[in-house]
Amino acid sequence: MTNALGEYLRELRGKESLRSVSERINGRLSHSxxxxxxxxxxxxxxxxxxxxxxxxxxxxxxxxxxDKLMSLAGYLDKEGHADQKQLNQKQLTVAAHIDDDVTENEMNEILNFIDFIKNRDHNK
Incomplete structure (x- = not known):
């Protein structure tokens, strides 16, 4: 990921605190x-x-x-299509990090990502 996504997220948040954003989304993502x-x-x-x-x-x-966030994160190319090279690299990265010290939240994120990959072609 380039820092473009991070800068964009910071801009969107404005003066709102990280904790406030986390609370507003019912803690689905932690402030950290x-x-x-x-x-x-x-x-x-x-x-x-x-x-x-x-x-x-x-x-x-x-x-x-x-789609804007997916693009900034490198999941989509400039035309809005899935970037296979980026997805394949991310899959390898995810697989490399599955070990004994994965938290439950991290494991849920991994499983959500796998579901996204498996289901993306079914939703077209």
């Missing part, structure tokens, strides 16, 4: 996770790749087009 997305890196210092589900939640929270 939203902060990580805005910075473009996780608390571990590694690049962060938001799941399509997280982007959907944020698109609803900020009342912006889901």
């Amino acid at each position: 996770y939203i902060s990580d997305l805005e910075k473009g890196v996780s608390r571990r210092g590694t690049p962060i790749n938001p799941t399509p589900e997280a982007l959907k939640i944020l698109s609803e929270a900020y009342n912006v087009k889901y």
Whole structure:
């Protein structure tokens, strides 16, 4: 992910606090996770790749087009089509991070991403 997504999310949030955004979306994303997305890196210092589900939640929270966030995150190319190279790399990244210290929330995000991949062609 380029920092373009993080900058855009920060701009959308404006002066609203991270905690307020998290509360407004009923805690579906934590304030620390939203902060990580805005910075473009996780608390571990590694690049962060938001799941399509997280982007959907944020698109609803900020009342912006889901496709715009998907594009900024690298899931869609300039024409709005799925970027297979990017998706394949993200799948490898997800698979590499499935280990014993995955939290329940992280595992849910992984499963949501897998569902997105499996179902995207069925929803056309």
